[in-house]
Amino acid sequence: MPARNYSLDRLADYRTEAISEPLQVVNPDYRHLDGQVRSTTGKLNRRLANFAAITLNEPIEPKHVEPFLRRKASSQEEIEALQRHLDTLKAKRKETPHHIAIEELPEEVRFRQLSTQSKHLVDTIKMIAYRAETAMANSLREHLTRPDEARRLLCALYTTDADLLPDPAAGTLTVRLHHSANAATDQVIEKLCEELNATETVFPRTTLRLVLKWLSVNSSKSGHLNLEVGSGTQAEQTAAIMTRYERRLLEARSALCLVVGDVTSTMACAIAAQKLCVPVAPRGGRHPLG
Numbered sequence: 001m002p003a004r005n006y007s008l009d010r011l012a013d014y015r016t017e018a019i020s021e022p023l024q025v026v027n028p029d030y031r032h033l034d035g036q037v038r039s040t041t042g043k044l045n046r047r048l049a050n051f052a053a054i055t056l057n058e059p060i061e062p063k064h065v066e067p068f069l070r071r072k073a074s075s076q077e078e079i080e081a082l083q084r085h086l087d088t089l090k091a092k093r094k095e096t097p098h099h100i101a102i103e104e105l106p107e108e109v110r111f112r113q114l115s116t117q118s119k120h121l122v123d124t125i126k127m128i129a130y131r132a133e134t135a136m137a138n139s140l141r142e143h144l145t146r147p148d149e150a151r152r153l154l155c156a157l158y159t160t161d162a163d164l165l166p167d168p169a170a171g172t173l174t175v176r177l178h179h180s181a182n183a184a185t186d187q188v189i190e191k192l193c194e195e196l197n198a199t200e201t202v203f204p205r206t207t208l209r210l211v212l213k214w215l216s217v218n219s220s221k222s223g224h225l226n227l228e229v230g231s232g233t234q235a236e237q238t239a240a241i242m243t244r245y246e247r248r249l250l251e252a253r254s255a256l257c258l259v260v261g262d263v264t265s266t267m268a269c270a271i272a273a274q275k276l277c278v279p280v281a282p283r284g285g286r287h288p289l290g
Helices: 027-054 062-095 117-141 147-158 183-198 234-251 262-273
Strands: 024-026 099-101 163-165 172-177 209-214 259-261 279-285
Touching: 024 027, 027 062, 117 147, 117 183, 147 183, 183 209, 234 262, 259 262, 262 279
Parallel strands: 172 209, 259 279
Antiparallel strands: 024 099, 163 172
16 A cells, blocks of 8 residues: 555654764865866856957958957957966866765764654555555455456555444454445455454554454445345346345335446346336436436
């Protein structure tokens, strides 16, 4: 199960701590000199481009040649000055160590690392959760025709509706799961529940023993009912749904049959209810019987 669904990452904090391990870092002086070398190199390249762009397009006469020579000479002086400055910076950079130990950094620029204690806790919880899910998936694979769907089935189980029923007198905490739309899936999950119940796990920080079980199909309090039709052709599913839903209506008559969507169970339940004179109403669609 993805950790974000349980907000485990909220356990992380942003406290800092001193770096205890020996660590080499970039020398701030070297970084400063390197930045100056790059900046001076850029300026020098621009001056060289400007020097090359100075050309004499006028006739060769003293009044045109002299200003041209002065501009060339001035540009040449700037280039030579930048070149000398660049050579000096490169020499200083070469003499400056590129990396130094973190202990040698000045106190005002010495940095700290984020605290790793909470991260180790979160990583440990995630690892334990993954190993627990793997153990459950291995248990489910024994009862699945397609073993590769074990984790997908567990992810669906995590989001299944459930009722929490604590009973301090009996010392139990019952987790009553609601049935899924597939009877075969319910049977596999029921096997898993039996194995988990056999461990007699006690809910943390209580004395209540966890008990996992399915919601009873005869429960009228919640209104949930699994007809346990399973797979088959559309005709087989329709016939089975009609037969079992009709039996349910005869046992506990409903005032209204509210159908949802436009699937096989919608049509089958509507036909069974209509034959027993139970009003049928669609929800979010057209009437299944026209």
